Amino acid sequence: MLSRRLFSRAKLLKSITRASSSSAASSPTPPAVVNTPAPVTGQQAPNYPTTWSANQRPRPTAADGPRFEQTTMAVQPNPLSAMDLIANEPVRMIHGRKAVCDGGGGPLGHPKIYINLDQPGPRACGYCGLRFEQVHHH
Template identity: 50%
Template sequence: MPSRQLEAKAVAPASSTATPVPKVESQTPAELPQAPNRKEIWSRSQQPRSEAMTGPRFEQTDFDLQPQSYAAIELIHKQPVNWTHDRVVACDGGGGPHGHPRIYINTDKPEIAVCGYCGLPYVRYVPYGLDIQLIY
């Protein structure tokens, strides 16, 4: 039985007029913005994008083609304040599968109470005669 050769032999180039392949350097810019509307980090547990997007996982990633969503921190500040007469309000983020677990927020203090999940602001109506200033 004849033996088969499993590996192909390397073929030498016929001429030396072949165009050399240019070496592609990393396209990562030195300064990557966190989001189009934010320049710096907004949480203590967050790393700057230039530090977070390193290592072998992001080696050949072109960051110009990656989506850069807007930071929701400024969008949530545009939400109107929910005024209530109750001392405790329940927030479930809209309910259903798109919401979050129901939490109860104390609105006794004369300041805007914010939901820890979705960031919706709540404040209690104060009786007449009390002059307070809301802190946000």
């Protein structure tokens, strides 16, 4: 897509230079100015302050199909992000040296993993993000 634009602009530029060089004896004509519209920018999702990458589309322009034509983003509910939901979950205190996490919910969970709790501080599950910490006995 980008190469097509560059090719068409190069072709336009070449034709303009040919026309100006052939009519150099006559009155000079200014080159044609191509106006491109400015990109549409919108608000970022309220539950995350910035975009993750430079090519991410902002939230209001992400849902621009006919289904979302009359959706006013200001009155839509703002659910918490997954990061906030996990941060609100309390740390589970374990009496042993290792924790076992399977995500809960039976078949809706994840593979069972064992988390080493020898180091101080909470340790997170790599699948679901639940945190576990060893109860230290003094």
